Amino acid sequence: MASGREEGVAVNGHPLLEARQVSVRFDGLVAVDAVSAAFAAGELVGIIGPNGAGKTTFFNALSGLQQPTGGELHAMGRRLTGARAHRYAGLGIARTFQTPRIFGGLSVAANIAFGLHFAGRRRAGAWLLKDEHSILNVIGLAELEDLPAAAITPSQQRLLEIGMALATRPRLLLLDEVAAGLTEAEIDSMAQLIRRLRDELDLTVIWIEHAVTTLLKYVERVIVLHQGRKIADGTPAEVVRNAEVIEAYLGDELAQAT
Amino acid sequence: MRVSRSDPWPQRLRERLTGWLLDTRGMGRDLWVLFALTGWALAVPHYGSEFAVSMALSCLMYVALSTSWTLFCGSTRYLSLATSAFFGIGAYAGALTLEQLDWFGVVALGAGCAAAVAVVMGSAVLHLRGTYFAVLTFGMTELIRHAVTYWEKKVTGTVGRVLTAVPERDTVYLTVAGLALAALAVSLVARRTRFGLALQGIGADEQRAMTLGVNTRLVKVLGFALTAAFAGAVGAAMSVRWTYIDPATVFNPFIGFQTVLIALIGGVATLWGPAIAAIVFSLLAETLRLQAPQAYLMALGLLLILCVLFLPGGLASMRWARLRQWRDDLRGWWRERDDKARRAARRARQARYGVGP
Numbered sequence: 196m197a198s199g200r201e202e203g204v205a206v207n208g209h210p211l212l213e214a215r216q217v218s219v220r221f222d223g224l225v226a227v228d229a230v231s232a233a234f235a236a237g238e239l240v241g242i243i244g245p246n247g248a249g250k251t252t253f254f255n256a257l258s259g260l261q262q263p264t265g266g267e268l269h270a271m272g273r274r275l276t277g278a279r280a281h282r283y284a285g286l287g288i289a290r291t292f293q294t295p296r297i298f299g300g301l302s303v304a305a306n307i308a309f310g311l312h313f314a315g316r317r318r319a320g321a322w323l324l325k326d327e328h329s330i331l332n333v334i335g336l337a338e339l340e341d342l343p344a345a346a347i348t349p350s351q352q353r354l355l356e357i358g359m360a361l362a363t364r365p366r367l368l369l370l371d372e373v374a375a376g377l378t379e380a381e382i383d384s385m386a387q388l389i390r391r392l393r394d395e396l397d398l399t400v401i402w403i404e405h406a407v408t409t410l411l412k413y414v415e416r417v418i419v420l421h422q423g424r425k426i427a428d429g430t431p432a433e434v435v436r437n438a439e440v441i442e443a444y445l446g447d448e449l450a451q452a453t
Numbered sequence: 454m455r456v457s458r459s460d461p462w463p464q465r466l467r468e469r470l471t472g473w474l475l476d477t478r479g480m481g482r483d484l485w486v487l488f489a490l491t492g493w494a495l496a497v498p499h500y501g502s503e504f505a506v507s508m509a510l511s512c513l514m515y516v517a518l519s520t521s522w523t524l525f526c527g528s529t530r531y532l533s534l535a536t537s538a539f540f541g542i543g544a545y546a547g548a549l550t551l552e553q554l555d556w557f558g559v560v561a562l563g564a565g566c567a568a569a570v571a572v573v574m575g576s577a578v579l580h581l582r583g584t585y586f587a588v589l590t591f592g593m594t595e596l597i598r599h600a601v602t603y604w605e606k607k608v609t610g611t612v613g614r615v616l617t618a619v620p621e622r623d624t625v626y627l628t629v630a631g632l633a634l635a636a637l638a639v640s641l642v643a644r645r646t647r648f649g650l651a652l653q654g655i656g657a658d659e660q661r662a663m664t665l666g667v668n669t670r671l672v673k674v675l676g677f678a679l680t681a682a683f684a685g686a687v688g689a690a691m692s693v694r695w696t697y698i699d700p701a702t703v704f705n706p707f708i709g710f711q712t713v714l715i716a717l718i719g720g721v722a723t724l725w726g727p728a729i730a731a732i733v734f735s736l737l738a739e740t741l742r743l744q745a746p747q748a749y750l751m752a753l754g755l756l757l758i759l760c761v762l763f764l765p766g767g768l769a770s771m772r773w774a775r776l777r778q779w780r781d782d783l784r785g786w787w788r789e790r791d792d793k794a795r796r797a798a799r800r801a802r803q804a805r806y807g808v809g810p
Contacts, residue, residue: 258664279670280663289664296661298654309654312475312647314666363666 209272211236211367211399212257212288218265219252226252228423229266234367234401239393241414241431242403245443249423250403251293254369257401258290259283270367284314287366291373295352297359299345303336304328306344306355310362318364323396327362334358334388350377353385361392368392370402374409382406386413411435419443474645483641483724487634490728494630498623508739510626510694514687515731517633518708519715520724521683524640525676526713527721528652532587535574536712538594539567539681541704543688545601548698552618560628560689567685568678570597575677579670591706598704605700613699620693628690633728636683640724652676714753718760720767730768 210233219227227249234240244250255261257268259280268275270286289310298306307327315322324330331337334354339347344355353373360368370389374382390413393400404410411417411431419427419434421443427434434440458465471477497509518536526533543563550562578589605611619625643649651672654662663669692698711734719730734753741749764770 260660260664279668280660281666281668284664284666292661296658298657298661300657308475309650309662310665312650313662316666359665 209269210234211271213269214253214257214266215269216266217253217256217263217268219249219256219261220264225423227256227263227420230420230423230425231266232418232425232428234399236366236399237393237397238416239390239400239414240402241410241417242401242420243405243407243410243417244420246405247422248420250420251371253420254290254371254401254403257283258288258369281314284363285317287314287318287364288369289314289360289363289365289367290369291353291356291360291371293371293375295349295356297344297352297355299343301344302341303344303347303355304331304340307331307358307362310359311364314363314365322364324361324364330358330361333361333392350381353377354388357388357392361396365398367399367401370400372403372405374404374406382409389413474642475647475650476645480641480645486725487637487641490637491634494634495627498626506622506626508736510629511739512732512735513626513629513633514691515712515715515735516728517629517636517683517687518712519719519727519731520633520636520640521680522712523716523719523721523723523727524636524643525652525680527716527727528644528649528656529673529676530656530721531579531582531673531677532713533590533677533680534587534706534709534713535571535590535594535681536684537704537706537709538574538590538597539571539684540688540691540708541598541601541700542567542570543685544692544698544703546685547689548614548616548692551616551693556620556624556628560632560686563689564682564686567688568682571678571681572674575674579673579677591709594704594706594709598700601704602700613697613702615697616693616695619696625690625693629687632683632686632690637724637728639679644724648672648675711753714757718753718756718767720764720769722766723769726767726769 213233215231216229217227217231218225218229230249230253242250242253252261256263259275259278259282263276266276270283270288273286275283275286298309301309304327307330311327324333327340328337331340334357336347336351336354336358339351344352347355357368357370357373373389374385377385386409389400389402392398402410402414411434414431416429417427417431417434418425419437419440421440426443427437427440429437471480474480494509494513498506501509518540522533522536525531543566546566547559547563550559554562574590574593578586578593581589605613643652651662651667651669654665654667655669655673659669688703692703695702715730715734716727718734719728720726737752738749741752760767764775
């Protein structure tokens, strides 16, 4: 997809989000081991890795839900280490969860409105999606707006999660396995949606997925985590040729895919 | 919804008054009920007997306590048992300053002290959830009660305090009525603001609310302090009714338990449920206390069990549809029982005569 954008634009000379040697330790278990990565505005980055590689823990650290035990996080040049999750949301870092965490008792529209009332108040004027209706239209749930969120299907709940994240009017969107459990066709339309959001809303997207072959088709850059460490960072074409990656994780699956 | 200058003035006025609220659905009804309740509360001292006024006072006290408890604990699902601590702190703060301050100052001080303690207590325990939070708030209440008892005995060498400069009956009544109505009004409005939405989000999924930009720690401490301020003010106002107070009376854990039970039975997700339950139970308590003090506690316990089993949303979630469903269920069960009996009779007849009917 030719978006015509200049890739890798920095905000005021700083990357949008930068992790420097971030580590997360749980009583001797090192879930994330000194991972450094920078994400520039407008990038669509995938993070892959086998089960237990530390992908979700890394995401929790990037969104403020998990305090890193080592290293630093910077957003647009500001030091964020030690800040709590609502500060991250306020700076425009939004996320979804692996299992949708929606407010089941509220209506679909109210779930979206929630973010607009809190983190989303910040950029109220300068954002393309004005209100909950425009967000519902983008994610394609406009017809369900009055239903209780608990009553919609799991794949619709995944879309709603993305809508809730969009309601915070983010700069950076962290997607945690949004394609898990979807059919091939649904994954494809999900990927289309994500690219569209990135292009039209000037978002940076970091997308974790367990299903590697799916992810490699859609992202421009891939970071590979293995046992908490970053073992590769590059374009999909580079990563699939990386000997360490092949040995650690991809093996035959990738050879078939390319 | 923005209103321009060309719109008719009622619309502009409404926008000016309620534009900052998130949701105004059902607000007119709530305001009318509040208005009616205000009229009733103000009228009681004029026609009621001494007994009626004391009964109304007890009703209003529990309306204030359980409504303000529900405002924070109901929406965030933090089960606080600290109400009696805040009540007692308010009562003591009021009792100690009754001769120095005017009446308004006494009540405000009671509210302020309780809120200050709630901020400290809340910062310490509001990161805990469920049973841990409930047990710790109860433990802290006991700690405060014993600390005050110790202070009475060792430092001032007394057991309790006799309150001399007590205000008139009607002053106390109107203060407590004002607090009850204020608690209802604050809940009515707060439910429709960002603050209320934040509390609701914390109750549903605290981490999710954080990632959507809610400063959960701040909101929780503020909400807890608000609840405590009402309990403290009620404590300060009610203590003068007793003319003699000691830690065992004003820190009585039963005040906290009863507040929680009333709120649970009334329905913690609703505005009017706890208020209605407070009135019902205070009336029940006052009438039963003289004849059968145990019966009241048993009734409270029984109703709690029934509510938890059959009406998890509390009495306020009771609707005609639910009553009708219960009736239909009962009728269905009865009919089935009837059918069974008829079939059994037919089988018996067939066995005896060897022919069908």
